[in-house]
Amino acid sequence: MRSISSTFTFNRRVFNKHAFLLSCDSNMGRSVPSWRMRVESELQNLMPFRRALGPADQAAFDALLNEVRQRRTAGGLLPSLNAWQPAVLSMLVGLMAEIERLSTRLDELEGRHEHG
Numbered sequence: 405m406r407s408i409s410s411t412f413t414f415n416r417r418v419f420n421k422h423a424f425l426l427s428c429d430s431n432m433g434r435s436v437p438s439w440r441m442r443v444e445s446e447l448q449n450l451m452p453f454r455r456a457l458g459p460a461d462q463a464a465f466d467a468l469l470n471e472v473r474q475r476r477t478a479g480g481l482l483p484s485l486n487a488w489q490p491a492v493l494s495m496l497v498g499l500m501a502e503i504e505r506l507s508t509r510l511d512e513l514e515g516r517h518e519h520g
Contacts, residue, residue: 439480442487443472471498 437445447469454465472479472494479490 439482439484439487439490440476443476443479443491446487446491447472468495468498471495474498 450465450469454462457465472491475490475494475497479494482490482493484490
């Protein structure tokens with residue numbers, strides 16, 4: 405009989421909370437890791453690259469990674485075997501949102517300058 409803890413590799417707190425729902429004899433579980441798990445693994449593989457960047461570039465890199473993490477739900481809904489497609493789309497959406505925010509702010513400041 406295999407132990408449940410060796411069969412399942414998700415958050416231990418969640419596992420312990422819901423262990424009573426799982427049978428020791430079952431083969432339940434994911435056969436393929438979720439997109440969230442795959443992309444987080446990919447992002448962790450980038451840490452040597454991050455360490456080689458200067459401080460300003462590290463901050464920019466971290467911001468891109470945070471855009472991916474903030475859009476986990478959307479990324480997980482995109483049927484893709486490649487973890488990078490939804491990750492890059494998440495980064496691009498984050499960048500576009502920031503450009504739009506800055507553009508709106510610039511328009512506001514220019515409007516004040518013209519009327520001031």
